[in-house]
Amino acid sequence: MHCPFCGHDQTKVVDSRLANEGRQIRRRRECLACEVRFSTLETAEFALPRVVKRDGTRMPFDEEKVRAGLLKALEKRPVATEEIDSVVADIVQRLRLSGEREISSDKIGAWVMEALSRLDQVAYVRFASVYHSFQDVEAFRRQIEQLEYERNRLNENQLPLLKETRRKKK
Secondary structure (H helix, E strand, O other): OOOOOOOOOOEEEEEEEEEOOOOEEEEEEEEOOOOOEEEEEEEOOOOOOEEEOOOOOEEEOOHHHHHHHHHHHOOOOOOOHHHHHHHHHHHHHHHHHHOOOEEEHHHHHHHHHHHHHHHOHHHHHHHHHHHOOOOOHHHHHHHHHHHHHHHHHHHHHOOOOOOOOOOOOO
């Protein structure tokens, strides 16, 4: 590791600790020449699948594009940055676990929509409008009806946590 201050090629690790929920290691280093201390982040590097776009072009996966899409959909919505980071990390994890060499952008978009449907329904509809290229109000209406149907279906399948029992007073 080269010192970012003097360029010397020898540094020593002073301290190491886990960062970013254990996905990174933060190392505190000291330059052996100028004795300035600085921090580095170490992350395991994985070969993620290439993304096949709708027009057939292939490109490397870019998690910042996923994050940008989420941020645009969630603009001015009450969703914490940590939740957005968690969604991005989950999508990257799904890509790693897929074992595929290539994956369609449609599949990634579906994962984003799935996450947004749990996070914020307004953001979900915003993202869906771009993802599905809505052309008119009717397309929005159909998407909202589908979202309501899914929400109601999930609620019907859930059992109550506590059974309501009412006693009649004598």
